[in-house]
Amino acid sequence: MNPSSWIKANLFNSPVNSLLTVLALALLGQVVPPLVDWAVVRASWGPGDPETCRRAGGACWTLLTEKHRLMLFGVYPYDQHWRPLLAMALFVALLAVSANRRFWRPWLGGAWLLTVVVIGILMWGGVLGLVPVETSQWGGLPLTLVIAVLAIAMAFPFSILLALGRRSELPAIKALSVGYIELVRGVPLVSVLFMASVMFPLFLPEGITIDKVLRALVGMTLFTAAYLAEAVRGGLQAIPKGQFEAADALGLSYWQGMRLIVLPQALRLVIPPIVNQFITCFKDTSLVTIVGLYDLLAATKAALNDPGWRPFFVEGYLAAAAVYFCFCFFMSRYSQWLERELAKGTR
């Protein structure tokens, strides 16, 4: 189809659509030129100081040139930034490998464990000649990734157990699962994080402290698992009774039936709500700031604390938003692809 007939068929195919097209074009004409003017034409690029930006009058991308390391890595010792950078690269590589269906083999669990240990060594240091870095100095994107990825990775299997527990015929297990899910869903994440970071240590014996990052991680995991469990349960409920019976009739044990027959079908059905919860969890990591951790958003805020740069907070937050968006958009696209991939052949 040539361009002019495409335009006719899609934009001017009825009076109402023609009107809408014209209105949309007018709106774009109002918005786009000033935006380009601000973001590109009058923007200030490259190194400089707040004065450079003020003189340019447009977007201050200079802020990012000057402050990106603070925004990305928080207060992690400056000369050690290669360590969190490498840790992030490892995370991304791990996620890329896990995204591929061909690698869904038992060894992948081992690969996760190994990568997490290596990342831990990189971030903490104290061995192999690496300078030790307290977790209180961790920050920025690596911290966001550590909390989000590990919370999701731990919450997912836990949520499956909770969902199965909620459908269990054993009254004690059922009551425990229901109680847990309802309790956690009934309180805001902020209070779960507070509980994990303030209340929890009070119950520990004198002298034993649990790391702050670990506490936030546990809080996020417990919270996310309760929501995920309900998504998983939705999938379990959609599996016809005949599937359970066929698995039983073949002599499969409860766990074999679940693992080989029921869960593969159930989880496939609830990929969208599960990924939804992953995305929520990823963004909710920005709440760990209330227990004194400097995640990506908090580190961005810290970078903007500098009085000279403060007027350019829009550029700072835009950059942080872009990073969040990249990860969340990837998850969303991946879930769509996975749904199609898993539906191949069946039905």
Added chain:
Amino acid sequence: MTSPSQPIIELRDVNKWFGAFHVLKDVTLEVAKGERVVVCGPSGSGKSTMIRCINRLEEHQGGRIVVDGVELADDVKAIEAVRRRVGMVFQSFNLFPHLTVLENLTLAPVRVAGVAPKDAEATAMALLERVRIPEQAGKFPGQLSGGQQQRVAIARALCLKPAVMLFDEPTSALDPEMVGEVLDVMSGLAAEGMTMICVTHEMGFARAVADTMVFMDEGRIVEVAPPAQFFDHPANERTKRFLGKIIGH
């Protein structure tokens, strides 16, 4: 485990309730090795419930059920052992839609019986030959016709080399033109001496294949007889009425 004289399946005074509803009332039945039993009776008379008790998809509350020398009680291992010896074919096929036909067939042998995958595949292919659909091995169940799916389901139930096959109305969910192909496979099995209990209303099949007819009504076994006697001289009034209804039209 069983001596030749002992029945391979024995139900003695089996009682079962769904809540307050008494579904099975003092059901007693013995099935010998190689015997072919066809169960019929009106809807809701407890036929499905009875055969589902034999592999413990339903739990009975009174009486004894012994299968191949193992009594069904609360012991989970014993139940799993019995299920490996008993194949079951359902009205609604219940194939695993996320696995290929071949994977449906090899799953239990590999995971439950510990057969090497290669051997399990060879057995599975031989069984698919036998139900005459070897060319469908790589397809998913959703891509097959109802008759083909039910034949796959029969092959799947045979994969563990069961001593007994249970059929719960295997042709009721099929379009009429596919009933024949499934009954053919079942007749073939019967001819090879497989012990079978079939719930079915296919009376032609029953007459041709059954050694014993069982008629159930309101949770009781009302009449047990060889097919010739059962069809031509039923002893019980209710049997007569039932046969009149289903053969009449």
